[in-house]
Amino acid sequence: MKDIVRIGYLLILAATLLSCGQSEPDQTISPDTTSVDLILTNGKIITVDENFSIQNTVAVDGGRIVATGAESLLDKYQSELTVDLEGKTLMPGFIDSHTHIRGRPQRYIELSDVSSITEIQSLIRAKANELGEGEWVTGYGWSEDELIEGRRPIRQDLDEAAPNNPVTLTRAGGHSAVVSTLALTLAEITNSTPDPEGGVIERDQNGVATGIIRERQNIVGRLVPDSTYDELIASLEINLNALLSKGITSITDASKAPREYAMWEQLYETAALPLPRSAIQFQWFDPEAIAEVKSRVANGTDFLKIGPIKVFADGGFTGPAAYTLEPYVNQGDYRGYLNMPENDLIAHLNEIHDAGWQMGIHAIGDAAIVLVVNTLADALERNPREDHRHYLNHFSMRPPDLTMELMAEHDIHITQQPNFTYTLEGRYAANLDGWRLDHNNPLRSPMEHGVTVAISSDILPIGPMVGLYAAVTRKGMSGQVYGPDEIITIEEAIRAYTLTGAYLNFEEDVKGSLEPGKFADMIVLSDDILTIDPESIMDIEVEQTYINGKLVYKK
Template sequence: EWVTGYGWSEDAFAELRKPTRADLDEAAPRNPVTLTRAGAHSAVVNSLAFELAGITKDTPDPEGGILEKNERGELNGIIRERQGIVGRLVPRATLEETRPSFIQNLRDLLELGITSLAQAGVSTRGYEEWEVVYAEHGEELPRANVQIRWGGPERMDAFGKKTGDGDERLRVGAVKVFVDGGFTGPSAYTIDSYRSEPGFRGSLALPEEELRTTIQQAHEMGWQMGFHAIGDAAIQLTVDYFVEALEASPRENHRHYLNHFTVRPPPEVMELMGEHNILITQQPNFTYTLEGRYVEYLEEEHAAYNNPLRSPMDHDVFVALSSDILPIGPMVGIYAAVTRKGESGTVYAPGERLTMEEAVRGYTRNGAYITFEEDIKGTLEAGKLADMIVLSDDLLTIDPERILDIVIEKTIVGGRVVFER
């Protein structure tokens, strides 16, 4: 019987290190084990899991991924980005088995003050499960904009829906593609070598020509594109191909965007983004929770300018804010956006700070703009959806150092109280 889990981080362990194959072998010698790291860019597995997958120390790295080895050349248990080479063996739970926890997870977001979410990528078939859940429970859940993983022109045509289809509770979002990995792997694709691994620059999650073709096809088919790009090399490459597609086939109001934008790219890349209205969804909370990864892997300037906010805005790039999962609630992100502080208290590139008003807009009005919904939500105005939260303190007047103490007192969606403390 498989043992699976999710959410570990080396920062949470007393030893401040990743778990290893040997650790899991000792804990579960008779069961195959796979434990996914928070962020989902790597996993640790035990020897039995490797054995069942037919993976040895001589197995080549999977395309777009890495099988980590120790100083003796033996597998240490960490798989970066391509965890599916083992995960494919884990028996899948049925939708009936997972649906109750799926619904509860969505309900839990209301307690965090989330009235709308953007789900970063499901299959066309997976979207059908969202439709089933929202048809029955939509009135009691946050509104959802669901990004669809690119499956090629034929599958996307067969899906029969495009960006914006749906209703005020559930809509189809952008096409989602992973251009590179992340720093929890680490595998983000960077221009310069990693500070901790000379000569290593991460990797693309797909071949460069496939990325180019995907962008051309998705753009021609009329989809909005929201692509995961963390390293500056991944950002630069994606922007170049976005621009190529837009110049070959101009489209007004396309609202293509990059999700994450962690390593600040060269100024000319941001200039291109401003000129071609390529947007960003940024996660300032990563500055707080992932500072250790940036300091470990990036040279000093890149580490300081992690998750830049002011720089792209100074190049006329539209920036919306979101949370991802580290953590999901918005208060840590607002705190990091206005202070540029990590969890250690270190301040990173203070010139990247936002004002409180800008940070709040980033999580409200600007998020609605990314999903083409600014006419119905994102601000409190007559005729718009009555989605709002009540806080224990006034964000606009509170000492920024107290933002993390703010409590969500009430969450209202469509004029209905869906959470009250």
Template sequence: MRLMLCSALALAVAAAATPALAKEQVDLILHDGKVLTVDKAFSVRSAIAVKGERIVATGGEDLLTRYDAAKVIDLKGRTLLPGFIDAHLHPFPVKPSDIAVAEAKSIGEVQDQLRKKAALLGPGKWITGYGWQESNFTEKRNLSRADLDAAAPNNPVMLVRAGSHSAVANSAALKIAAIDKTTPDPKSGLIEHDAAGEPNGVIRERFDLVAKFIPQPTWAEMREPNIVWLKSILALGITSFWDASTTIDDEPVGKGGALPSNDGALFGGANLSWARAKEIYATHAADLPRITFYISYPGAERLKAFPYKSGYGDNHLRLGAIGENAVDGGFTGPTAWLLADYKGQPGFRGKGRYTDAELQDMVDTANRLGWQMGLHCIGDAAIVQTIDAYVKSLDTIADPAHPQADRRWFTDHFTIMPPEATMAKMASHSIAIAQQPNFLYNLEDRYMQVLDDERLAHNNAVATPAHKFGIFTAFSSDNLPVGPLVGLYAAITRKGPSGAVHGADEAVSRAEAIRSYTANGAWLSREEAEKGTLEPGKLADMIVLPFDPLAADPEVILKGAVDMTFVGGKLVFSR
């Protein structure tokens, strides 16, 4: 008995001396929420633990007993999901000559902005701006040369429409560009005229005829505005995006760059480039979204001289596809290339940009050099031409690094659904789509003007390509507008601003829409093992929404805002 008592006492003493099982140390825990992991099963959890840049665990409230975090955030029932990955976006930093034309609700407001800017800059200085849209104006019409002349007669003015497929210029700007009533339409573009035969100021697609005369700001002037723009999209929940505006013009001559004498004309001071981004991200990477760069096709010789190809880089900056070189125009022109006439415009089907031979040469050259392809094709005629070029190249040129089924080539936009034979080719050759469901919402007026009922119902389709043909689709915005929540709304409702539903059978589920704006974008850049879902080992790129996108009224999604954005576990935006 005495021996037993001694043994029990010894065990009690030993137990008292043994510390409780230590918790694993992490940097961040978010809990008491709805955590949409977007894994294969679309699992829903309530908590997540992060250490450094990466996710350690997801689970229930028991994570608080397993981990000890330097920072704990109570979500209080809000929703946590992966950061949005926008597969097609154009940075638009504010230049010194810009007015905030995208914010104007009437032509009168635009004119007020022009008067103020003209007074600030003085006579003769260029005034510019991006993002006007006639449907946003109370007048419900395009800006005209006369509108601009009335407000700024002594300054050349060019304002680019949202979508970048048309622009309007005033008389002073047209005079500098030597555009008058006798000027022929440029290749792949249109100069609009008034009833008297004079240019009305609107130039579709080829407004470079005027833009080339606009003095470019220096990179020293534009470096900080680019950083400001990059930070601005974090407020929209975008943690990664594909920059569809990049060239290699500023690379060293002999390594893909343009000739020094052409630097100013070919590469404006406002643009973010591969080289400029590397310089910014050397010190700001932790505070900015991740970027995959499209590279505009520079011609065979310069592309051969460029020492890198698709996939080069790291998880902050990497090279993506050759693109978005435009095979046709767009509906903001409108010059998208269709297989049938535009509604109410007999004989007009838009315009293609390349002959079959020219397009095939570009695709084949990029293919031989190991590049992914992501070309702009909006109209069904342009899609047919692009897919035929892709298929021919994929069938004849092998990539030792990737089998045909894993080349991850894609089309940008895919606005007008092509014939089923073309979609069958896409499916058989694993050609994907970078789709913009938000176009349906933002461009409803334009679509209703120019598209017949069938094309209107299936514009910017997702369900038919994905469900009937198994075509992989990632979502993006192309700046119309940038906010991903508009894209989610349009994808699940197929509604325009009027409230009309266009092609209800093209709507997709909420889970599918969320996956298309997160995990699918990561797959497109071959980063599915790194980001796009909230799973252990992946980058902690996350956003917090004050509503549940799986259950909220669609109007709540449309009008919603992001509460918090994290990149690599770091809080980079808080509303």
């Protein structure tokens, strides 16, 4: 299998050289030049160094950047593998500092591209026929904002497609799910079942369960049979490899159990396909298990390591269950939920901080953000830690200025998803209004307060171009602009999606920019991302992806 992949890699490389117009490799190396493994030249090379300098040529050797500069570098370095970029833009690979990648079982259906409930029903019906009666059908990725019916699917829609199969389909974002009547029955959930702590079993005006469960959908999901190791690791390899076509060369996977790390280790040791670099976040459910993995793997490898500890402070807007300072629009006094009682959350954060771990904390609502920042500031004043790099995932509502000032003072960072402004526009419009709606997923304001802000995807969608587009336009799917005072420049957005993402994982010295000594993780784009009309950013394609100077994807 690996021989086949190796042959495939050579064919890709040959096609790339041909498409770039490269002549036959020069077998003669001048004694006045230094031989390197790879040179890419005649391009617009965005280095993302301190000055955001633009260069023409990059030299790579041993998987790392040797030099970037003008075309005159060709007088200093020579390679048997020299690629003419023909004016194309080359930049560091994207670093998605908050995403979720997993292996999927046979029972799973992918819903991220569906456009109607009818299409969802067709997929359910086909999967049920494939598996047989009584087998669970699972799926992920639907969003009512992208369905032509303009509503969420409910249990009756699932029942119509597969009346004899329990079905649970998670909404994009992971904060709610729709389940079938049979699934509710198997979980012993009735119309009179009380809401689980921190979650909601939605009911219609007559008090009948609709099949929508917010934040605590595992009260049904726990019944789904475990997937086999072989099917999970095989699909995990495919799903990780697929990121390379989007220009993503590094990720932080934002929630895994310590027991899952061994599967990732095996995959990175045996994979036939090229994979991006990964850092894995654990939740603090089993500190002893985390300590065991840490003692065994230490700082990991160049491709796989343990990341920060993940903490969920509140829910999300797809529920909605984000914890807000003021009530949601037209929902009485409802302000969402904390993921655990406030005192427990405060103790949880302090325990992890005192144990010496970095934290990446899910905080979406402004009340959750205020509480988490206050708790971290108190912990840091009580027990100072140099260069802790705690950060907030999401930061979806703009908190009071005082909170951002506190973040800057205590070096509490953010990994933000501006793509939410685009893909979750309907959820924000339904639940927020006025100033709160305009300033969803703020970027400029925390930056101006001195807060370090990275950009990531949280798989809504995974492709970085949506996040870059929303960051520089602040447009939702409808075309409406939200809070233009939160717009950042394309240069700031690129840095946030590359070098700052590396910084959050203490890796800014080895990746995130094209500077000497760093990994040669690079992508070639179809268009000039710095000068293209912002309205066309989402049309930009990744044409080539390199990791360690090796071509791992070609369009």
